[in-house]
Amino acid sequence: MPSWATLLSQAFNGLALGSLLALVSSGLTIILGTLGVLNFAHGALFTVGAYAIFVAFQYTSSFFLAVAMGSVFMLVLGILLERVIVRLFYDRPHEDQILVTYGVGIVLVEVLRNVFGSHAQRVPVPSWGTGVTEMGFLMYPTYRLQLIGMVAAILLALYLILYRTSLGLVVRAGIENPGMVGILGIDVKRTFLVVFAVGCVAVGLAGMLYAPVVAVSPDMGATFMVQSFVVIVLGGLGSFPGAVVGGLIAGEIISITSAFNSAYSDVMLYGLMALVLVLRPQGLFGSEGRV
């Protein structure tokens, strides 16, 4: 039995991991819900984000400036991918969409491996995030607390775009019933580019903010990719609240289980997914009847 202190710090790790999973998964689920494309390149885009800040950090010493540069890069990359490749696959079968995005993912990862090598790179913790914070009941690395706060702020921004703007209105309606959105005079496909690009920036930001906590390597996105698939199934395909809540639940389950026996953390995660699928096939926040 692990000590309470260990459990408590694992709970915080769960929160950090969970918020990252929430951010990664919300991009994935909104792209899936709106465009109908399951983006298998999402994990690779997470990795690209981490490398983007690794490179940007060499040109500027400001963490936020590096994040801003990285975000612009992700935005441009997202626009290019949508216009040049993904766009051509909207009316193709799902297998084709999966194959092409999977292929894009492989290409991105191999380009990174070619340029930077397979070995791990380090991104330093920003100067204002070093050391540990004494919280009375727990000592916890400062940057991880800040990470939770920054991810929460980005999720809030996504929430505001989705629930307080006309674009968000069209996206939410389009996820439910794209045909009816068209009948009301709106060309849903015009939002696809924006949605894909925003999804890229979101997952890229997750990679950037995560980079100082881990070793940056070409394969770092793979685990996140698989886990975020579980998250969007848990939360309900196409549901933003589902991705956030599902991400937090998944993060806690993985971290708390690891405190007992890390070999079982994936087992527990898939076990929960199976349970949810049995009790509520549409996921926690999914609505019935959506594909």
Add this chain to the structure above:
Amino acid sequence: MSLLEVERINALYGDSHVLFDLSIHVNEKEVVALLGRNGAGKTTTLRTIMGVLSPRSGEIRLDGKPISGLPPSAIARVGVQLVPEERAIFGGLTVEENLRLAALTAPKPWPLDRVYEVFPRLKERRTSRGRTLSGGEQQMLSIGRALIRDPRIILMDEPFEGLAPLIVRDLVNVSRALAAEGRTMIVVEQNVAAALSFADRVYGLNNGHVVYEGSAKELQAEPERMASFIGVGLHG
């Protein structure tokens, strides 16, 4: 020239031929009822006018300009608005969001309050999500979404279907008021009496063919004729 002209259209679902050389027209400020038994092709006619389905041949014109072949979003923007049979309310959006969404691409949308004047119940429920509405409220919202766009012509598919008599009465009154204001509409209904109470002219459809055309008054005078044509019961 009529506002809407549908000229000899043929429509197919895959290989199955559903509309055969179908021609109808609707004049400005006219309400046309489209009657016919189940499977006659009424919904298909409206969906084809809206552009959800493209006619294999023939032409559809609004104000003399061809619209057939355009996507639904483009057809909506020139002022054709379908109120679909299944109502298609966005369940995750509030009543007000459903209306705001509908207004987005309208050239001269109504203010929300004008919709709420037509359907005061929607104002009471404006912050409720679509999926929590009753069938009658959903139908009001579905019609409200069309009205807020202030379209040239509204295509209503079985607006009274499956609703309680009191609610049908309210909706019939609203439809009458809209007709009296000079709104151009096509209404598809099984409830023939209700439809004839505000329609000017009637088309009878059978197996994808127009088999009857006449004024609502003529038809009301001889209901057996309608029944003999297409076997629609005069209920409601």
